[in-house]
Each structure stands twice: as C-alpha cells, then as structure tokens.
Amino acid sequence: xxxxxxxxxxxxxxxxxxxxxxTVICVFPIALVVIGSFTDEVTLLRDGxxxxxxxxxxxxxxxxxxxASMLLKACGISVFITAVGTGLSLxxxxxxxxPLSRRDFKYRNLFSFFVFFTMLFSGGxxxxxxxxxxxxxxxxxIWALILPSHLxxxxxxxxxxxxxxxxxxxxxxxxxxxxxxxxxxxxxKMMLPLSVPVLATVGLFTGLVYWNDWINxxxxxxxxxLYSIQNLLVRLMNKIQYLNSGAMAGVVAGGTSALPSTSVRxxxxxLGVLPVVMVYPFVQxxxxxxxxxxxxxx
Amino acid sequence: xxxxxxxRRARKKTAGYxxxxxxxxxxxxxxxxxxxxxxxxxxxxxxxVKGIFKSDWVGLRNFKFLFATRDAAIITRNTLLxxxxxxxxxxxxxxxxxxxxxxxxxxxxxxxxxxxxILPYLLSWVIISYIVFALLSSDTGYxxxxxxxxxxxxxxxxxxxxxxxxxxxxxxxLWKSTGYQSIVYMxxxxxxxxxxxxxxxxxxxxxxxxxxxxxxxxxxxTVIIMTLMAIGRIFYSDFGLFYQVPLDSGTIYATTQTIDTxxxxxxxxxxxxxxASAAGLFQSIVGFILVLCSNLFVKKIDPDNALF
Numbered sequence: 001x002x003x004x005x006x007x008x009x010x011x012x013x014x015x016x017x018x019x020x021x022x023t024v025i026c027v028f029p030i031a032l033v034v035i036g037s038f039t040d041e042v043t044l045l046r047d048g049x050x051x052x053x054x055x056x057x058x059x060x061x062x063x064x065x066x067x068a069s070m071l072l073k074a075c076g077i078s079v080f081i082t083a084v085g086t087g088l089s090l091x092x093x094x095x096x097x098x099p100l101s102r103r104d105f106k107y108r109n110l111f112s113f114f115v116f117f118t119m120l121f122s123g124g125x126x127x128x129x130x131x132x133x134x135x136x137x138x139x140x141x142i143w144a145l146i147l148p149s150h151l152x153x154x155x156x157x158x159x160x161x162x163x164x165x166x167x168x169x170x171x172x173x174x175x176x177x178x179x180x181x182x183x184x185x186x187x188x189k190m191m192l193p194l195s196v197p198v199l200a201t202v203g204l205f206t207g208l209v210y211w212n213d214w215i216n217x218x219x220x221x222x223x224x225x226l227y228s229i230q231n232l233l234v235r236l237m238n239k240i241q242y243l244n245s246g247a248m249a250g251v252v253a254g255g256t257s258a259l260p261s262t263s264v265r266x267x268x269x270x271l272g273v274l275p276v277v278m279v280y281p282f283v284q285x286x287x288x289x290x291x292x293x294x295x296x297x298x
Numbered sequence: 299x300x301x302x303x304x305x306r307r308a309r310k311k312t313a314g315y316x317x318x319x320x321x322x323x324x325x326x327x328x329x330x331x332x333x334x335x336x337x338x339x340x341x342x343x344x345x346x347v348k349g350i351f352k353s354d355w356v357g358l359r360n361f362k363f364l365f366a367t368r369d370a371a372i373i374t375r376n377t378l379l380x381x382x383x384x385x386x387x388x389x390x391x392x393x394x395x396x397x398x399x400x401x402x403x404x405x406x407x408x409x410x411x412x413x414x415x416i417l418p419y420l421l422s423w424v425i426i427s428y429i430v431f432a433l434l435s436s437d438t439g440y441x442x443x444x445x446x447x448x449x450x451x452x453x454x455x456x457x458x459x460x461x462x463x464x465x466x467x468x469x470x471x472l473w474k475s476t477g478y479q480s481i482v483y484m485x486x487x488x489x490x491x492x493x494x495x496x497x498x499x500x501x502x503x504x505x506x507x508x509x510x511x512x513x514x515x516x517x518x519x520t521v522i523i524m525t526l527m528a529i530g531r532i533f534y535s536d537f538g539l540f541y542q543v544p545l546d547s548g549t550i551y552a553t554t555q556t557i558d559t560x561x562x563x564x565x566x567x568x569x570x571x572x573x574a575s576a577a578g579l580f581q582s583i584v585g586f587i588l589v590l591c592s593n594l595f596v597k598k599i600d601p602d603n604a605l606f
Binding site: 011016022023026027033036049050092098104111115125128147148149152157183213218219266277281284287 | 318328473585
C-alpha cells in the first residue's frame, strides 16, 4: 500500500515536471522574439537572440513610434478586416442557419447539403483566384482581405443550425409566431439573443482567422497601403531574404526609410501578437468549449 | 378555397425562408460552386487575352506535363509523408499531454500549463516564421549563436540545407498544435466515470495500469475518428507551414514543397496556370475520394460521428 502511494506521488511529480518542461519549450521561442524586440540592435547583431541580452533598448519601439503612420495603417487594416469580416460572417452564417433549423421549411435538407458539400469538395485555389481577381476585380481593394474563403464556413453554419435546433425549444418559436411575430422578429428578437454562447464561440474562431490571415493578402494585395499587419510582416521578411540572397538593396515599400532593423521587425511581430495574447485569457473558456463541441459533432 | 389559402400561406413561408438563405447562397455560389465548375481550366491552355472560355482545349496535356516532371512525385510524397508524421506523432503527443494535464486535475498549475501549451496555436504562421527565424537565422539565430558557436561546432546554414527540414517542420507543427489537439482528449478523459478508476484502484491497479487498461481503451474511438478525419485531409497541407516557415527558400524545395505550395508558385510566381490547375484538380479529386472513403469507415465504426 505504501509503495503504491509512493508510486502515485512519483507519477504526479513526473507529470508536473514534464509539463513544466513542455511549457518552457512552448514559451521560450516566443520569449526570444519578445526580448529580441527590446534588445539593442548592435548587441542583437553581435550576440544573436538572447534571453538575457547584454544591453536592452527601447530603440525599436521608439523607431516604430516615429514611423507610426505605416504601422498604424496596417494595424487599422487588421482591426477593420477582423471586425467587419467577423460581423459579416456571423450575419451570413446565422441567416443561413435559421431556415435550415426550421422543421417546417420544405427544402431544409436540400440546402443543408448545399452548404455541407463545400466541406467535401473544393475546386482549389486556381479557379477561385481567377474568379475573384479576373471576374470580380477584387485585387488591391480592402474586400480582397474580407470576402475570399473565410466569410462562410460550412462547419460554422452547421454548428449554429444544430444549436438553433437543439437548444432553443420549438414551443417558444411557435408562441412568438402565434402572437403574430414575423420570421424576422423571431430571428432577431429570439434566436440570436438565445444563441449567444455558440455565437461567441463561432465569432471567436472567425475573428482569429481574420486577424491571422495573410494568404488572401499574398494573393490579392500588391498595394502596400492595404497591407494588414500580417502582410506587412511577410513583406518585411521576404525583403530581408531577398537582400541576403545577394540581390540589390531596396527600400521598404511604402516608406522612405531604409529597411527596418532586426529588432524593429521583431517589435512589429510582437505588436501583431499582442491583441491575441491580451484577449486570450478572457476567451480561453469559449475556445476550449468550441473545440470540444466541434470535435464531437459539428 | 381553404386549401388555396393554405397553399398560398405555405408558399409565402417558403419564400420568407428563402430570403434568409439568399445572401449565403450568393456567397457560396461565388466562392465555392463556380470555382468547382471552374476546374475545367485544367484541360485548357489558359490565355488571358482570349479569355478563360475561349482558350484552347488541350485535353490531358497539362496532366501529362505535370506527371512527366519529377515535381509530381516529390510534392505527392512530401504531402503524404508529412501528414502521416503529423497524424502519428501529433496524436501520440496530444494524448500524452492530455493524460498529464488530467493527472494534475483542477490545480492552478494545470491551468497555467494548459494556457501556455495552447498559446502557439493562436499565432499565425507568419509570426511563427519569425519565431523560427529567431532560432535558426544563420547570423543571429539562437541555435547558431548561443549553442553551436560557443561549443565549437561552427555554424549551420539552416535555410540552405534541405535535409534538416523534415525535422524542423515536424517539430514546428507539433509545437503549434499539440496543446490544442490535447483539448479533445482531455474532455474525453474527464468524462470517464470516476467510479471506474476507483474500482481499478481498489483492485490494486497503479497509475500506469490505469492508463494502459482504462484511459487508453476509452480514448480509442476518439483516436480512430480523429485519425480517419485526418486521413480524409491527407492530400492537403498547411500552406503557411510549408511556404512561410521555410521563408520560401528555393534551395530546400526538395523537402518543403507540397501540393499547396506548388500550386501557389505555379499560379503566382511562374505564371504556369496549366500546371497549377492540373495539380490543383489532382488534389481536389484525390482529396474528395479520400474524404468519402474515410467517412465510409467512420460510419461503420461509429455512425454518430460520420459526416453524413
């Protein structure tokens, strides 16, 4: 008996140690970038990235502050596409999910399949690209960062439909209807307020997708004034690689300054993550709940 | 007369519902369905001057070119092998982490660990490419400057040598996704009836036996479902991981090029729409077949978890 308790304690301790180690592995590389952004440029170039650099400096952030216009613009674009993209996505998804959740809608199976089929088969990026860029002329407009790919996910629509069907009693809907409420009233005054938990989860994942998206920008944006913060980071990194590969020197698109130094680039990366990290503690609950629901059954 | 009003009312109701569907329908048609039909461009010699529809039909020529190159074999091999490694290692590690986290239970330490482990999942591949760069950059990277150089191993040009990348990419993938993937398994373990564990303990089972004989068997259905779903997506790769993390470095394409990056480069860099669309259609069709097959298996094992 004694031995068993000891072995259980040992297991417990081992679990703690292994998880501690994994946490360090997860956080260490992130810390390296964050500290890199606070490191004096000369020190950084001489010693490389360090957790305890010889000389700290706020130079990178001061530089960004002086060059604020470019960065502010990129932040503005990121915030705008995240807000508008998530908002539009929720409107479209809930509107589509509502009729699919009503048992008295004749074609609900047909249209459920219509949205579901997009999960099974996709035409791939080439026809999509031609559609959006050649026929809808979306290149170098803000819509290129909002409309392609992310606006409606079949998975989210079906998740919301299931919530409407299973968590909101049909009698409630019927009661409002008997009182003379139109479908629109039912939808806006009842379905949406009662679905806040699922809408929060879906909105959270969609918001993360928009904030982190850089692929739409890669395909459709050449104009630096439309770069989101992610696209700005891609462009800066590619420029550096380009210079390192021995090609000719250039200047950062959109600015008159020379290429930002290493610590400045790291500082921009930190600013790109900051909103996510700040929101994270408050939304972790929804994130975990959403993942569990999603995995069990969409 | 009565039935007529009834019919009219029903029709009005349907029309009302259709209005709700309208915006979504328009979007799905533009974003998904027209591009599905658009796969026919893989059989054309696309010439923007003539327009997509008036370009010449070339039958299977694009596919013949694609499969005549070594590229087709390399991108297929890379996509499949990486996904295979991700599925096997990702699942094992996620279960391992889930078991450890559940062992710590409701303690604050468990919550801190879990938050830290999920954190990388929230970062975009662009940010992760910066993080990997801070570790691997040849002149300022942590590995070269702080570990290899002081220990006298000289420096390694990580972004120039293809043979390192299978390890780097797999580690990067695991770093980003393990914590997140463990969430599902944790929910499963937390759902195990505590009386079962209690009974095992009374019968003299130790921790390891509990894991071996209670937890793992109970996780089996979830593992099978998740694996089959992943196999359904085995022909697709994460573009950001394979494009931005290696910083689009040409010398290491042998181990970093997948179908998705190949299609991107064909379309945007080389302007070879024929090749790109042929590779894209190849991916769509094989991917579609795999999704259908994996769903068939899921349905056999556990109808509740089947997609359809």
